[in-house]
Amino acid sequence: METPDSQSPLLSVRGICKRYGERVALQDASFDLWPGEVLAVVGESGSGKSTLLNAIAARSAPDAGSVQFCGRDGALQDVFGMTEAQQRLLARTDWGFVHQNAADGLRMEVSAGANVGERLMGLGERHYGRLRATAMEWLQRVEIDPARIDDAPRTFSGGMRQRLQIARNLVTQPRLVFMDEPTSGLDVSVQARLLDMLRQLTRQMQLAAIIVTHDLAVARLLAHRMVVMQRGRVVESGLTDQVLDDPQHPYTQLLVSSVLQP
Numbered sequence: 001m002e003t004p005d006s007q008s009p010l011l012s013v014r015g016i017c018k019r020y021g022e023r024v025a026l027q028d029a030s031f032d033l034w035p036g037e038v039l040a041v042v043g044e045s046g047s048g049k050s051t052l053l054n055a056i057a058a059r060s061a062p063d064a065g066s067v068q069f070c071g072r073d074g075a076l077q078d079v080f081g082m083t084e085a086q087q088r089l090l091a092r093t094d095w096g097f098v099h100q101n102a103a104d105g106l107r108m109e110v111s112a113g114a115n116v117g118e119r120l121m122g123l124g125e126r127h128y129g130r131l132r133a134t135a136m137e138w139l140q141r142v143e144i145d146p147a148r149i150d151d152a153p154r155t156f157s158g159g160m161r162q163r164l165q166i167a168r169n170l171v172t173q174p175r176l177v178f179m180d181e182p183t184s185g186l187d188v189s190v191q192a193r194l195l196d197m198l199r200q201l202t203r204q205m206q207l208a209a210i211i212v213t214h215d216l217a218v219a220r221l222l223a224h225r226m227v228v229m230q231r232g233r234v235v236e237s238g239l240t241d242q243v244l245d246d247p248q249h250p251y252t253q254l255l256v257s258s259v260l261q262p
Protein backbone atom coordinates (compact mmCIF):
# COMPACT_ATOMS: atom_id res chain seq x y z
CA MET A 1 0.00 0.00 0.00
CA GLU A 2 1.31 3.45 -0.82
CA THR A 3 1.31 6.18 1.74
CA PRO A 4 -0.72 9.14 0.47
CA ASP A 5 1.31 12.19 -0.48
CA SER A 6 0.81 15.41 1.33
CA GLN A 7 2.76 18.45 2.30
CA SER A 8 2.19 18.62 6.02
CA PRO A 9 0.93 16.22 8.67
CA LEU A 10 -2.74 16.13 9.58
CA LEU A 11 -1.78 15.38 13.16
CA SER A 12 1.51 15.85 14.99
CA VAL A 13 1.82 14.07 18.30
CA ARG A 14 4.80 15.04 20.44
CA GLY A 15 6.13 13.83 23.78
CA ILE A 16 2.90 12.45 25.24
CA CYS A 17 3.39 11.23 28.83
CA LYS A 18 0.80 9.82 31.19
CA ARG A 19 1.01 8.30 34.66
CA TYR A 20 -1.59 6.59 36.76
CA GLY A 21 -0.21 7.17 40.24
CA GLU A 22 3.22 5.53 40.26
CA ARG A 23 2.55 3.59 37.07
CA VAL A 24 3.93 5.13 33.89
CA ALA A 25 1.42 4.33 31.15
CA LEU A 26 2.96 6.47 28.40
CA GLN A 27 6.43 7.84 28.00
CA ASP A 28 7.34 10.38 25.38
CA ALA A 29 5.12 9.05 22.59
CA SER A 30 5.56 10.97 19.33
CA PHE A 31 4.52 10.45 15.70
CA ASP A 32 2.97 12.20 12.71
CA LEU A 33 -0.14 11.20 10.79
CA TRP A 34 -0.64 12.31 7.20
CA PRO A 35 -3.94 13.17 5.49
CA GLY A 36 -5.68 10.01 4.30
CA GLU A 37 -3.24 7.77 6.11
CA VAL A 38 -4.24 4.81 8.25
CA LEU A 39 -1.89 4.23 11.17
CA ALA A 40 -2.05 1.14 13.37
CA VAL A 41 -0.91 1.28 16.99
CA VAL A 42 0.07 -2.24 18.04
CA GLY A 43 1.53 -3.81 21.18
CA GLU A 44 0.63 -6.30 23.85
CA SER A 45 -2.05 -5.78 26.46
CA GLY A 46 -1.10 -3.00 28.88
CA SER A 47 1.47 -1.39 26.56
CA GLY A 48 -0.44 1.90 26.58
CA LYS A 49 -2.30 1.81 23.27
CA SER A 50 -5.72 2.89 24.56
CA THR A 51 -4.16 5.45 26.89
CA LEU A 52 -2.38 6.96 23.90
CA LEU A 53 -5.53 7.00 21.76
CA ASN A 54 -7.61 8.61 24.50
CA ALA A 55 -4.94 11.21 25.17
CA ILE A 56 -4.57 12.20 21.51
CA ALA A 57 -8.33 12.34 21.01
CA ALA A 58 -8.54 14.71 24.02
CA ARG A 59 -10.71 12.24 25.91
CA SER A 60 -8.33 12.16 28.87
CA ALA A 61 -5.65 14.75 29.54
CA PRO A 62 -2.01 13.61 29.39
CA ASP A 63 0.57 14.88 31.91
CA ALA A 64 2.79 16.28 29.16
CA GLY A 65 3.03 16.58 25.41
CA SER A 66 1.24 18.28 22.56
CA VAL A 67 -1.08 17.42 19.68
CA GLN A 68 -1.41 19.69 16.67
CA PHE A 69 -4.25 19.14 14.20
CA CYS A 70 -4.30 20.70 10.76
CA GLY A 71 -7.76 22.23 10.24
CA ARG A 72 -9.64 22.40 6.94
CA ASP A 73 -8.28 25.92 6.43
CA GLY A 74 -4.72 24.57 6.70
CA ALA A 75 -4.11 26.28 10.07
CA LEU A 76 -2.56 24.22 12.86
CA GLN A 77 -4.74 23.84 15.94
CA ASP A 78 -3.23 23.13 19.35
CA VAL A 79 -5.68 20.49 20.60
CA PHE A 80 -4.77 20.72 24.29
CA GLY A 81 -4.89 24.52 24.11
CA MET A 82 -8.53 24.48 23.01
CA THR A 83 -11.48 25.08 25.28
CA GLU A 84 -13.61 22.05 26.10
CA ALA A 85 -16.33 23.41 23.82
CA GLN A 86 -13.87 23.65 20.92
CA GLN A 87 -12.66 20.11 21.60
CA ARG A 88 -16.25 18.84 21.63
CA LEU A 89 -16.99 20.58 18.33
CA LEU A 90 -13.90 19.01 16.76
CA ALA A 91 -14.90 15.61 18.15
CA ARG A 92 -18.29 15.73 16.48
CA THR A 93 -17.29 17.27 13.16
CA ASP A 94 -13.77 16.63 11.83
CA TRP A 95 -13.07 13.71 14.15
CA GLY A 96 -14.77 10.43 14.91
CA PHE A 97 -14.20 7.85 17.64
CA VAL A 98 -15.13 4.21 17.21
CA HIS A 99 -15.19 2.30 20.48
CA GLN A 100 -14.36 -1.36 20.89
CA ASN A 101 -17.71 -1.88 22.56
CA ALA A 102 -20.35 -0.41 20.23
CA ALA A 103 -22.65 0.27 23.19
CA ASP A 104 -20.13 2.92 24.36
CA GLY A 105 -20.43 4.79 21.06
CA LEU A 106 -24.17 4.41 20.37
CA ARG A 107 -27.37 5.44 22.05
CA MET A 108 -28.79 1.98 22.50
CA GLU A 109 -32.39 2.97 23.19
CA VAL A 110 -32.97 5.37 20.30
CA SER A 111 -33.52 4.32 16.68
CA ALA A 112 -30.71 3.50 14.27
CA GLY A 113 -31.79 6.47 12.16
CA ALA A 114 -31.56 8.85 15.10
CA ASN A 115 -28.13 7.44 15.96
CA VAL A 116 -26.89 8.30 12.49
CA GLY A 117 -28.70 11.65 12.29
CA GLU A 118 -27.56 12.97 15.66
CA ARG A 119 -24.20 14.33 14.56
CA LEU A 120 -25.82 16.03 11.56
CA MET A 121 -28.35 17.66 13.87
CA GLY A 122 -25.45 18.78 16.03
CA LEU A 123 -24.17 20.61 12.98
CA GLY A 124 -27.49 22.39 12.52
CA GLU A 125 -29.41 20.13 10.10
CA ARG A 126 -33.08 20.20 11.13
CA HIS A 127 -34.89 19.03 7.99
CA TYR A 128 -36.53 15.71 8.90
CA GLY A 129 -36.74 14.41 5.32
CA ARG A 130 -33.08 15.12 4.62
CA LEU A 131 -31.95 13.62 7.94
CA ARG A 132 -33.93 10.47 7.25
CA ALA A 133 -32.70 10.19 3.65
CA THR A 134 -29.07 10.59 4.75
CA ALA A 135 -29.54 8.03 7.53
CA MET A 136 -31.04 5.56 5.00
CA GLU A 137 -28.14 6.13 2.66
CA TRP A 138 -25.61 5.51 5.42
CA LEU A 139 -27.36 2.38 6.65
CA GLN A 140 -27.08 1.04 3.12
CA ARG A 141 -23.43 2.01 2.92
CA VAL A 142 -22.67 -0.03 6.02
CA GLU A 143 -24.84 -2.90 4.79
CA ILE A 144 -27.68 -2.56 7.28
CA ASP A 145 -31.14 -3.10 5.81
CA PRO A 146 -32.70 0.42 5.69
CA ALA A 147 -35.97 -1.21 6.78
CA ARG A 148 -34.33 -1.37 10.26
CA ILE A 149 -34.07 2.44 10.44
CA ASP A 150 -36.62 2.73 13.25
CA ASP A 151 -35.22 -0.16 15.30
CA ALA A 152 -33.01 0.51 18.31
CA PRO A 153 -29.44 -0.85 18.20
CA ARG A 154 -30.09 -3.02 21.23
CA THR A 155 -32.03 -5.25 18.79
CA PHE A 156 -28.98 -5.47 16.46
CA SER A 157 -26.25 -8.11 16.32
CA GLY A 158 -22.70 -7.25 17.42
CA GLY A 159 -21.53 -6.78 13.84
CA MET A 160 -24.52 -4.58 12.96
CA ARG A 161 -23.97 -2.43 16.03
CA GLN A 162 -20.36 -1.89 15.08
CA ARG A 163 -21.34 -0.96 11.51
CA LEU A 164 -23.96 1.44 12.86
CA GLN A 165 -21.35 3.05 15.10
CA ILE A 166 -19.16 3.53 12.03
CA ALA A 167 -22.04 5.12 10.08
CA ARG A 168 -22.79 7.43 13.01
CA ASN A 169 -19.19 8.60 13.00
CA LEU A 170 -18.70 8.96 9.27
CA VAL A 171 -21.92 10.77 8.41
CA THR A 172 -20.31 14.18 9.04
CA GLN A 173 -17.42 13.34 6.67
CA PRO A 174 -14.72 13.61 9.33
CA ARG A 175 -11.07 13.78 8.29
CA LEU A 176 -9.74 11.67 11.15
CA VAL A 177 -11.23 8.71 12.97
CA PHE A 178 -9.83 7.12 16.10
CA MET A 179 -10.65 3.43 16.49
CA ASP A 180 -10.00 1.33 19.57
CA GLU A 181 -9.93 -2.38 18.66
CA PRO A 182 -12.89 -1.91 16.29
CA THR A 183 -13.17 -5.57 15.28
CA SER A 184 -12.21 -7.49 18.39
CA GLY A 185 -14.89 -9.42 20.22
CA LEU A 186 -16.67 -10.28 16.95
CA ASP A 187 -16.85 -13.63 15.17
CA VAL A 188 -14.08 -14.19 12.65
CA SER A 189 -16.36 -13.96 9.60
CA VAL A 190 -18.05 -10.81 10.97
CA GLN A 191 -14.59 -9.33 11.62
CA ALA A 192 -13.47 -10.02 8.06
CA ARG A 193 -16.53 -8.29 6.62
CA LEU A 194 -16.07 -5.29 8.90
CA LEU A 195 -12.38 -4.99 8.06
CA ASP A 196 -13.17 -5.08 4.37
CA MET A 197 -15.75 -2.34 4.86
CA LEU A 198 -13.36 -0.17 6.86
CA ARG A 199 -10.73 -0.58 4.18
CA GLN A 200 -13.15 0.52 1.47
CA LEU A 201 -14.56 3.45 3.45
CA THR A 202 -11.17 4.83 4.46
CA ARG A 203 -10.07 4.71 0.83
CA GLN A 204 -13.26 6.13 -0.67
CA MET A 205 -13.41 8.97 1.83
CA GLN A 206 -9.63 9.50 1.99
CA LEU A 207 -10.08 9.22 5.68
CA ALA A 208 -7.13 9.28 8.06
CA ALA A 209 -7.42 6.84 10.93
CA ILE A 210 -5.53 5.75 14.01
CA ILE A 211 -6.44 2.17 14.81
CA VAL A 212 -5.45 0.54 18.07
CA THR A 213 -5.18 -3.21 17.67
CA HIS A 214 -3.39 -6.13 19.23
CA ASP A 215 -3.94 -8.05 15.98
CA LEU A 216 -1.11 -7.72 13.47
CA ALA A 217 -3.37 -9.07 10.71
CA VAL A 218 -5.66 -6.05 11.20
CA ALA A 219 -2.65 -3.76 10.89
CA ARG A 220 -1.49 -5.58 7.76
CA LEU A 221 -4.89 -5.27 6.12
CA LEU A 222 -5.78 -1.69 6.99
CA ALA A 223 -2.74 0.36 7.83
CA HIS A 224 -0.23 2.20 5.68
CA ARG A 225 2.08 2.64 8.65
CA MET A 226 2.30 1.32 12.17
CA VAL A 227 3.81 2.18 15.51
CA VAL A 228 4.76 -0.55 17.95
CA MET A 229 4.38 0.12 21.67
CA GLN A 230 6.05 -1.61 24.59
CA ARG A 231 5.62 -0.53 28.21
CA GLY A 232 4.33 2.92 27.24
CA ARG A 233 7.01 3.70 24.68
CA VAL A 234 6.98 3.71 20.89
CA VAL A 235 9.79 1.24 20.15
CA GLU A 236 9.42 1.02 16.37
CA SER A 237 7.51 2.75 13.60
CA GLY A 238 7.45 2.53 9.82
CA LEU A 239 5.58 1.30 6.78
CA THR A 240 3.40 -1.65 7.76
CA ASP A 241 4.91 -4.15 5.33
CA GLN A 242 8.44 -3.12 6.25
CA VAL A 243 7.84 -3.41 9.98
CA LEU A 244 6.07 -6.76 9.69
CA ASP A 245 8.43 -8.30 7.11
CA ASP A 246 11.66 -6.96 8.55
CA PRO A 247 11.15 -5.94 12.18
CA GLN A 248 14.14 -4.17 13.70
CA HIS A 249 13.37 -3.96 17.40
CA PRO A 250 13.64 -7.22 19.41
CA TYR A 251 10.15 -6.67 20.85
CA THR A 252 8.63 -6.32 17.36
CA GLN A 253 10.55 -9.41 16.27
CA LEU A 254 9.00 -11.29 19.17
CA LEU A 255 5.49 -10.04 18.35
CA VAL A 256 5.82 -11.00 14.69
CA SER A 257 7.35 -14.40 15.37
CA SER A 258 4.74 -15.25 17.99
CA VAL A 259 2.03 -14.75 15.37
CA LEU A 260 3.85 -16.83 12.79
CA GLN A 261 4.34 -19.80 15.11
CA PRO A 262 1.82 -22.60 14.51
Ligand SMILES: Nc1ncnc2c1ncn2[C@@H]1O[C@H](COP(=O)(O)OP(=O)(O)OP(=O)(O)O)[C@@H](O)[C@H]1O
Nearest residue numbers: 020023025043044045046047048049050051052214
Ligand atom coordinates in the same frame (compact mmCIF):
# COMPACT_ATOMS: atom_id res chain seq x y z
N1 LIG B 1 -7.74 4.26 34.63
C1 LIG B 1 -6.59 3.67 34.93
N2 LIG B 1 -6.10 3.69 36.19
C2 LIG B 1 -4.92 3.11 36.50
N3 LIG B 1 -4.13 2.50 35.61
C3 LIG B 1 -4.56 2.44 34.34
C4 LIG B 1 -5.80 3.01 33.94
N4 LIG B 1 -5.94 2.82 32.59
C5 LIG B 1 -4.84 2.14 32.20
N5 LIG B 1 -4.00 1.91 33.23
C6 LIG B 1 -2.69 1.25 33.15
O1 LIG B 1 -1.92 1.88 32.15
C7 LIG B 1 -1.20 0.91 31.39
C8 LIG B 1 -1.59 1.03 29.92
O2 LIG B 1 -2.97 0.64 29.76
P1 LIG B 1 -3.73 0.70 28.36
O3 LIG B 1 -5.17 0.35 28.62
O4 LIG B 1 -3.44 1.98 27.69
O5 LIG B 1 -3.01 -0.48 27.56
P2 LIG B 1 -3.45 -1.18 26.21
O6 LIG B 1 -2.19 -1.39 25.44
O7 LIG B 1 -4.52 -0.42 25.55
O8 LIG B 1 -4.00 -2.57 26.73
P3 LIG B 1 -5.20 -3.49 26.18
O9 LIG B 1 -4.75 -3.99 24.84
O10 LIG B 1 -5.28 -4.59 27.20
O11 LIG B 1 -6.43 -2.63 26.12
C9 LIG B 1 -1.51 -0.43 32.01
O12 LIG B 1 -0.48 -0.75 32.92
C10 LIG B 1 -2.81 -0.19 32.74
O13 LIG B 1 -2.92 -1.06 33.85
